[in-house]
Amino acid sequence: MSDRSVIFQIGSNFYSVPFAHVDEIVGTDRVYSKDEIPPAEIPQSEGVEELVSTRFGWVPIIFIYPVEVSPSKDQILILHDETK
Numbered sequence: 001m002s003d004r005s006v007i008f009q010i011g012s013n014f015y016s017v018p019f020a021h022v023d024e025i026v027g028t029d030r031v032y033s034k035d036e037i038p039p040a041e042i043p044q045s046e047g048v049e050e051l052v053s054t055r056f057g058w059v060p061i062i063f064i065y066p067v068e069v070s071p072s073k074d075q076i077l078i079l080h081d082e083t084k
Helices: none
Strands: 005-010 013-018 022-027 031-033 050-054 057-060 075-079
Touching (some): 022 050
Antiparallel strands (some): 031 050
């Protein structure tokens, strides 16, 4: 198994996660308001206002750090939950 990692930045802090935990990295151009998505396609998530389109379907976005999004360079890291 490879020791590769994905390095990402939140604010002025840098973090890394093992590559094996990353499902996908997508651009912010794939973020949609839940009002733009057909109701039957929206996963059940309380308090979620935006979702991102991934190869697995719609994933709710939960903001943990208020940052100004710059669509030209920001990306979203999609991780999988091994506890499920």
